[in-house]
Amino acid sequence: MKPAFTYTGVLIAILIVGCWAALLSFSLQFPTDFSKPWPYILLLLQTHLYTGLFITAHDAMHGVAAPGHKKLNTFIGTICALLFAFNWYPRLLPKHHEHHHFVATEKDPDYHGGGFWPWYFSFLKQYITWPQMLAMAITFNLLKYSFPIENVILYWMLPAILATFQLFYFGTYQPHKGEHEAGNRHKSTTLKRNHLWAFLSCYFFGYHYEHHEKPYLPWWKLYQEKDRLQQRVS
Template sequence: MATRKLVYTAIDPYGIFIAIVMILSWLTSLLFLLQWHLNYTALVLYLGILLQTHLFTGLFITAHDAMHGTVSSNKILNDTIGWITSLLFAFNFYDRLLVKHHEHHRHVASDKDPDYHESGKLLIWYYNFIKKYTTIKQLVLMTISLQLLRLIFPLENLLLFWILPSILSTFQLFYFGTYIPHKDGHSHNNKHNSGSLKKNHVLAFFTCYFFGYHYEHHDAPHVPWWRLWRTK
């Protein structure tokens, strides 16, 4: 029985709505947690860190969708969302991310792939991944922002709910979106040199917004994150 290939394009009317919901969810949660009176025995503190980590990852995933033109068919609007979510994700710059990400798609698991490391070793690979994507400009902007924000919010809250989640989300993105799918390189023996998480939509969403379905993403980069599960 023939199956119909699912095709989504940037004209999907929900793209902008999903992006705005992601940004507002991150901002609302952050503002609440930054004003919350810390109690290290309260479960909400640790859940708050996990929630903010997941929402930080969502900011990057939204920027990533913009890189593939799936947020909006209007290029200016699409790229504006990409710039906003990139900057909110620890002052990353959209134009720089855009170039590197498309290099990754063109040269998966090769020496021209900026996301790949031939060692296959988790910590070495993660170190090199962070080194390639972190700039002095970002660190300066984060430091200045922290000093300004501490005039309004408690430093401890800023460290726990803004700084720490932004760091943890880089590992979440790296581990589930880069390391696991590509650690075996060409041994995947498929045209995208990519592995894929076994079908489990709940796990796939909470680990990395369905990007554990990584072969599927490389095979259909025009599919936004919130539709990606349907390609599995």
């Protein structure tokens, strides 16, 4: 049955993209004084919004950025993926569904049996391409002619790198590392219930078992599933 179209996911996607673009535009022109807290605050905010771009693209992969409207859903996913370091949505889409179908097995492109760093670099190798790196290099050189180079590094390049750590740690490594209890068909753990931390850390994606249990829920409804499961246990 085709899901009913709602504007909520679209509006949230527009909000995230708009905030990302507005803050980036402001930050690139912001006088950088490392003796004051503002550059660090802007860096953290921009990192969080970069993570939001990818989470929105991820929702599109599950058809919930614009449920019931396939073309708009794909458009949102493509734009958000491109804004996050020129990721290519059609390439990400099948790999992510392989992750869900073969979670924590040798067929899972996101899984690696090693420690944090080998796993992280294995994760990057799955998704970084030479055309993507070339696009990043061209964009960096264009931006540095219009804005101070330290601003380009601090607010455009570094947040994207930090966001990959954020996404990898909370969305892949932490939930899927190690052995899991028998019967845990998603081979995933979940954060303890703390909605503020869950949002700040990775848009509720630390509630990762809940995501695998109901992948059709958008990120902004995962906390409700967390509450529901916790009430069922207690």
